[in-house]
Amino acid sequence: MAKVNGSETQPGREGVISIIGPGMKVLGDCDTEGTLRIEGTVEGTVRAGKAVVVGKDGVVDGDVHTQDAVIGGRVNGSLIAESRLELQATCVVEGEIHARRIKLEEGGTVNGTVKIGDVSADSPVRSYGSGARKSGGEVSQSTAGES
Structure with a gap:
């Protein structure tokens, strides 16, 4: 516990980082209020209140919902x-x-x-395809940096 202005407070859960390490496999959904780092495999939905980081060898077979995400895997x-x-x-x-x-x-x-814009359901979203603006926003077999 920490003290702020003389009163005790619980450490914030959003500051906690949970790790699914290399070689580890999770079957089922993962939920956290903080950050989840995935270096192994998750088969299920991943929800994190703060962030999700998928390392270059990490795999998620399921949906990811978070504030911030860094995907390397x-x-x-x-x-x-x-x-x-x-x-x-x-x-x-x-x-x-x-x-x-x-x-x-x-x-x-x-x-x-790929949809870029406000994530709330009632807001308009800008959609982009592979390099050019498209109404449907479909990206198929696209790699960044291709011409």
Whole structure:
């Protein structure tokens, strides 16, 4: 416990980082108020109140819903980042992506629909395809940096 202005407080759960290590496999959903780092495999839905980090050897076979996400491994399912999504050069994402802001490094692979904008259901969303603006926002067999 910490003391703030003379009174004791519990450490914030959102500051806790949970880790699924290399070689570890989780069957089922994962929920946390803080940050989840995945270096192993998760087969199920992942929900994190703060952030999800998928390392370059990490795999998620299911949906991901969080505030911020950094993806270096593989995600097979929908990926919703209410604030920021970073797709690293080593990532492979198969499925729908919806994020307020996206950074895609050259070499990262996305196969699916990409929607950029407010994540709330009643807000308009900007959709982008592979390099050019499209009404449907479909991205198929696209790798960042291709011409």
